[in-house]
Amino acid sequence: MALNRLTVSMSPHDYGHDSVKKIMLWVVIAMLPAFIVSAVFFGLDAIRVNLIAIAACVFFEWLIQKIFFKGKSTVGDLSAVVTGMLLAFNVPSNLPWWIIIIGALVSIGIAKMSFGGLGNNPFNPALVGRVFLLISFPVQMTSWPKVQVMNFALTDAQTGATPLAIVKEGIKNGQSFGDIMSNMPVSYSDMFMGQMGGSLGEISALALLVGGLILLIRKIITWHIPVSMLASVAIFTGVLHLINPAAYADPAFHLLTGGMMLGAIFMATDMVTSPMTPKGQIIFGVGIGIITVLIRVWGAYPEGVSFAILIMNALVPLINNWTKPKRFGEIIKK
């Protein structure tokens, strides 16, 4: 039967075995360590926020697809799950459910689907959602619950400031960085493990690095963006710290606190919104690093990773244009 009608198509006739769905699935798997850490430190609240965010993102994608695009549903590619999880990672664990749903609507509806769905959005959807919430609901978005190891009771936990906010406030009040750190309830090793206040997915540098390793091994991301971003932050803050150790925090503090690791590994490396060439990716990473430090040190907000990534997202088309690969056999005009 098959022989009566052979299939004819252009070469190649062999295809690689990667697909969008597989890539997204691996991103989800890479986020699991950070997810588990958040569940350990923030209890059931962390799971609640994640589930609401994922469900809302998937639902909005399905709904918008159904109403406006009319085509086959794209929910199956799992990109909405990734967006939902990233959004959840970027908010405090005690965020009310309705704010999460608004965030999901902004992420999927405005940042993603209004541009035509996966692949067409210029800005990272989860970050757009997060920044929207940060500006609209500053109080709820910055009251961070204190970490309580393995407390699974759904009680109203105490809230406190993040290390970044404590340092920013302290330096503004004229204290020296050393003094602030000596009063800090958490040590650097606590920060590395994740035992500090903050958005639920950003706390543990260790878990995020494990996730990053998974992504690197699966070749979903390359080293260029995370390394250039973290290195530029380290160098910039290192220089500042050397000039005036009292007024500026040291590089280790900057690298371990806030959304630095989450941003470098999962947000900035988003394929859709990052440059195409390695050279461009390095420019992109360095840009994010510098803007982040500028905001953290001199800006009004204690944290600047999300703004920095969104600003650099806007420059991606320009960076792509600047950093064309050198073609094979191209003669460079002198």
Place this chain on the structure above:
Amino acid sequence: MELIIYTVVTLCVLGAILAVILFLIAQKFKVFEDPRIDEVEAQLPGANCGGCGLPGCRGFAEACVKADSLGSLFCPAGGNAAMSKIAEVLGQVAVEKDPMIAVVRCAGSHEKRAKTNLYNGIASCASASMLYSGDTGCPNGCLGLGDCVSVCTFNAIYIDEKTGLPVVSDTKCTACGACVKACPKNIIELRLKGKKDRRIFVSCMNTEKGGVARKSCSVACIGCGACVKACAYEAIRLENNLAYIDFEKCKLCRKCVETCPTNAIHELNFPPRKVKSADEAPAGETVKE
């Protein structure tokens, strides 16, 4: 209060200064343009279809104003009506042209022309025809992937899902020729629209020998020459096993239609014949709207 006054005053002064600067720059860089170009352009359909061979309607308007006579210029989309108005604007004489229409010269629908293989590629006739002759036995026939549809600015052509062939709308087609250029198999031709939209044409492009052509498609022109003999006006010629009806010479007598053994010659928009039943009349190439 003081703040508001200050703000308003500064903004007003700023606005005034900028307005003066803008005015001066506009004066300096003013380009003189013949006002008649705008007038001519207003008479054009504004579809920028490129049917006149010039870059857009503005380009055509400029060419009209520059030209000494309108003899070689014609807007197919606007037709004689638009041209006579343009002639009025420019004080010249418009050349009347008989209206044309795009005609699809392939009748190999799904049931008339069996598929011999499965095409698995991008939906582009140009791409498919680069790869091979097509998913049927006929190397000259319509691929049905719709390159003509995507280039049409007037929505005058669509693919009929039942037959898999393009259908041209009598009322919407402006004979701009975009589909003619887009078709990699040269199936679409601009022909005279004809009196009362009546047209007769050979709906086949197959140049293979009769038997081979017939085998791949039941309504193929087999090059038998019966129509050439039947034609009293020498309007039909036979080349490469394929008959072609010259629309300038054709008097629409319909004799050839009757003689064609494979029904490859199509007549359109004629009243139904009295003797023969109408079910033989081909349908599908054009629609009246």
Place this chain on the structure above:
Amino acid sequence: MLKTFPKGGVHPAENKLSKGKSITRLDPPKTVVIPLSQHLGAPAQAVVAKGDQILAGQLLAKAGGFVSANIHSSVSGVVAKVDKMPDSSGYRQMCVVIDVKGDDWVPQIDRSNDLKTGIPSNPDEIRAKIAEAGIVGMGGAGFPTHVKMSVPQGKTANNLIINAVECEPYLTSDHQLMMEKADEIIIGVMLMQKAIGAGKAYIGIENNKPDAIAHLSDIAKKYSSDIMVQGLKVKYPQGGEKQLIKAVLKREVPSGGLPIDVGCVVQNVGTAFAVYEAVLKNKPLFERVVSVTGKSVKNPVNLLARIGTPISELIDVAGGVPEDTAKVVNGGPMMGKAVADLSVPVTKTTSGILLITEKEALRPEMFNCIRCSRCAGVCPMSLEPYLLKNMVNVSRWEDLQPEHVLDCIECGSCSYTCPAGIPLLDYIRLGKANLNKILRSRKS
């Protein structure tokens, strides 16, 4: 030390199913259909007519221009017709159809298996014999060999590179030929060296064929110290001319240029064998080694088949067409051409016949581009396929030129690697065709 080209490339599953199967000579079929255009350039002009008695090796058609090649009969018998027949793309082209009677060859051809080693001293004589024998590049493109062998004035070809990479998955015809005819190949290489005046010859072989590397190195030592066998890391598309030169000599052919611009001539290993046979055995190119292979093929084989044999006969020898076959490819899976019909003949460039199963025949479902930039990463020419595709989608044909679309070697790495299942190469080909059309119309 293993070498490779530095940027881009993919690693498709090798699936060399017919590896190690010795070359079996296939008897002539009942009728052969010999197309008159099996090469790049002008079709050959037929010099026989219906009813002529023909011997194998007899000239059927003369080269129709400088870039063209002679066509010889592969069988003995009677010319049944000289007419237009569908070729592998379904379009009609001139073919000579011969009804086979017996197997008589032109008497000048040396049919013995004796090895001949006498290399003619006059390069022109070698070139003339190559042209006479109608040899074309046997790797797939089919560029007439004598044209490549004519080094243009002002250029020198110091290096002859023999392409024995066989980077296409599945195919093993070159590999098997190297194992069985190593002496002949090395002499063929020396003949070509002589013809173009190349001091050095390099034979590039990927290291998934260690036996071939060792065997050819041993044989090469016997004859000449100027022939180097170069092992290469396995990476597709190393068999591309420009990639091979880059891998072996680290020279980069300039954009729009030819290998001769960097002092190289690249020839396929099968061509080297054909040159040997043509020059020293007086045998025109009328048979070639073809791998018949595929995942569900009962008995994958390497066959020595006459040009013009319908591919269905070759498949029969390999155990017939399996039930689940949905696509038949003339060539390898990466650059081969899918055929619509199994009656198409074997030509000078048919290196393999690949039967693809239903499961793998259809392309993956297409999603939106997720801008992962893998296509740009694997492109061996450092192009940006995603960008070219977007430009083609909006018909910006002229803008493709500054993006070097014409440098695309159509290796298919981009389509292979795309996780969104976008057939990028389809779009790029469309763009190239349209751009070329515009450039041609500008010239005239």
